[in-house]
Amino acid sequence: MSVQQRDAAIVGIHEFPSRDVEGELSPLQIKAQSASKALADAGLTWSDVDGIYDAGEGGASGLTIAEYFGLSPTVIDTTNVGGSSYQFHAAHARRAIAASKARVALLTYGSTAHSNVSRIGTGGRGMGGYPADNLESFAGLTLIANYAMCARRHMFEFGTTSEQLAEISVATRCHAMRNPDAVRAMEDLEFLDIRETTVDDVVNSRMIADPLHLLECCMISDGGGAVIIAAPDVARDCRHKPVWILGTGEATKYPEGGADITSSAAVQSGPIGFGEAGVGPDEMDIAMIYDSFSITVLTILEDLGFCPKGEGGHWVEGGRLRFDRPSEGPALNTDGGGLSSNHPGMRGIFLLIEAARQLRGESTAQVEGAKLAVAHGNGGMLGSRHSAGTVVLGGD
Amino acid sequence: MTEPTRPLPNFEESDTAPFWEGTRDRQLRFQRCNDCDTVIFHPRRHCVGCLGHDLIWHDASGQGTVYSYSIVRQSYHPFFRQHVPYVVAWVDLDEGPRLLSNVVGIGDPSSDVHCGMAVRVEWEPHGDYAIPLFRPL
Numbered sequence: 001m002s003v004q005q006r007d008a009a010i011v012g013i014h015e016f017p018s019r020d021v022e023g024e025l026s027p028l029q030i031k032a033q034s035a036s037k038a039l040a041d042a043g044l045t046w047s048d049v050d051g052i053y054d055a056g057e058g059g060a061s062g063l064t065i066a067e068y069f070g071l072s073p074t075v076i077d078t079t080n081v082g083g084s085s086y087q088f089h090a091a092h093a094r095r096a097i098a099a100s101k102a103r104v105a106l107l108t109y110g111s112t113a114h115s116n117v118s119r120i121g122t123g124g125r126g127m128g129g130y131p132a133d134n135l136e137s138f139a140g141l142t143l144i145a146n147y148a149m150c151a152r153r154h155m156f157e158f159g160t161t162s163e164q165l166a167e168i169s170v171a172t173r174c175h176a177m178r179n180p181d182a183v184r185a186m187e188d189l190e191f192l193d194i195r196e197t198t199v200d201d202v203v204n205s206r207m208i209a210d211p212l213h214l215l216e217c218c219m220i221s222d223g224g225g226a227v228i229i230a231a232p233d234v235a236r237d238c239r240h241k242p243v244w245i246l247g248t249g250e251a252t253k254y255p256e257g258g259a260d261i262t263s264s265a266a267v268q269s270g271p272i273g274f275g276e277a278g279v280g281p282d283e284m285d286i287a288m289i290y291d292s293f294s295i296t297v298l299t300i301l302e303d304l305g306f307c308p309k310g311e312g313g314h315w316v317e318g319g320r321l322r323f324d325r326p327s328e329g330p331a332l333n334t335d336g337g338g339l340s341s342n343h344p345g346m347r348g349i350f351l352l353i354e355a356a357r358q359l360r361g362e363s364t365a366q367v368e369g370a371k372l373a374v375a376h377g378n379g380g381m382l383g384s385r386h387s388a389g390t391v392v393l394g395g396d
Numbered sequence: 397m398t399e400p401t402r403p404l405p406n407f408e409e410s411d412t413a414p415f416w417e418g419t420r421d422r423q424l425r426f427q428r429c430n431d432c433d434t435v436i437f438h439p440r441r442h443c444v445g446c447l448g449h450d451l452i453w454h455d456a457s458g459q460g461t462v463y464s465y466s467i468v469r470q471s472y473h474p475f476f477r478q479h480v481p482y483v484v485a486w487v488d489l490d491e492g493p494r495l496l497s498n499v500v501g502i503g504d505p506s507s508d509v510h511c512g513m514a515v516r517v518e519w520e521p522h523g524d525y526a527i528p529l530f531r532p533l
Contacts, residue, residue, distance in 0.1 A: 131410075131411040134406055135412055136496040138403055138527050139496045140468065141496060144466075144470075152464045209470070210467040255494055
């Protein structure tokens with residue numbers, strides 16, 4: 001194993017607890033509340049922050065986000081690649097800290113998608129303004145149908161079944177039922193019959209866009225969170241043990257003649273991230289993988305090398321991804337995921353937060369002695385243009 | 397109250413206008429680089445295979461195969477919600493480009509569409525222009 005670089009660590013985390021703010025808070029207010037709680041979690045304060053990472057989803061820009069927080073950062077990064085923006089931010093923050101351009105980086109997220117009644121999955125809107133949209137928007141492709149086309153092709157090429165895809169929904173719901181915030185989220189969002197689910201429950205739920213069923217689709221919540229990333233000397237004095245960023249990878253992928261939509265940009269970002277970390281997928285205790293839909297996780301598990309391409313369906317069978325089967329492979333989305341805990345539109349920050357909880361030993365579905373985690377975000381649309389951000393994390 | 401209509405493209409958008417111009421003659425156009433033969437789709441002004449800008453427009457035969465598809469059963473779009481269930485598909489034209497479109501002219505979408513199915517373009521007129529949809533061969 002190569003020598004790991006421990007240039008930067010997650011030292012503070014906060015997940016905004018409510019998934020339904022009933023229109024009484026703005027995304028920026030959620031971001032600021034989360035930032036102050038994450039700083040308190042780290043034992044730091046506003047004036048310690050010299051790097052701001054922001055996807056612009058709250059309405060502030062690179063020009064105004066520092067003003068809203070009342071900060072004077074020397075590094076400002078407004079990368080927005082969709083839901084995986086926070087994996088990109090973590091990668092960039094680590095590089096800025098390693099280059100001594102920043103010592104304490106603040107990543108925040110806030111959204112009121114539920115209060116706004118945003119039809120993210122079924123509204124049928126395009127990406128807006130990109131020339132290719134002008135050739136695609138007439139077809140009425142919903143976001144869910146976009147992902148469903150990946151699932152359909154995966155089934156066609158590899159014989160993957162709906163029952164196999166359902167395993168992902170079942171595992172995340174199992175974890176959600178142990179997370180009081182996730183249970184309250186499902187109550188607040190008026191989920192019916194809130195309990196652990198079976199494969200039959202999932203495949204018998206309503207079809208939204210063939211072959212994806214209702215219980216294979218993430219919720220639309222309000223929410224947000226914050227992550228503090230700091231230099232090693234800062235991290236040593238923080239309240240919690242550091243969670244080290246060991247490796248990162250970034251990539252995008254887009255439609256082309258002959259492109260294979262059963263593989264994602266994770267094929268590119270994964271080896272870069274794992275290579276830099278000097279560890280492999282088989283060593284991961286925790287897999288925090290963006291579960292917008294069941295097929296997103298299955299595709300990315302294969303792409304990251306947990307199993308060969310096309311074998312993911314068989315590989316996930318039998319509850320392998322549950323937190324209480326650590327000998328069989330990584331525990332998946334132990335907070336309950338976007339499927340059953342929190343998805344306000346851009347879930348990437350929660351992947352970092354729950355991975356950090358696991359490596360601190362604080363998860364509600366804790367894997368005993370968890371040492372290594374991968375947080376992989378997928379932004380945009382898996383079946384067309386999307387981004388991939390891989391972050392490999394290690395305990396102290 | 398006016399009937400909701402299919403969302404139409406901006407027929408004059410700079411990169412894609414020549415494609416839509418072709419639909420006035422019911423031609424399904426794509427670009428190929430005159431220097432390196434790379435097929436370019438969606439349309440642009442530059443080659444992505446070499447540093448050239450000499451892109452030639454070609455007319456596709458209109459025949460292709462369904463690469464993948466989904467049956468949309470829930471949509472909140474004012475037009476498409478009236479048409480569920482309907483089929484969206486990535487269609488691979490025989491000449492190489494991959495188009496997003498609808499498969500029409502089928503009975504039960506649950507049984508009458510599959511990956512690898514041969515299809516041919518069918519035009520839906522909108523004024524002088526037309527939208528390329530696909531129908532089983």
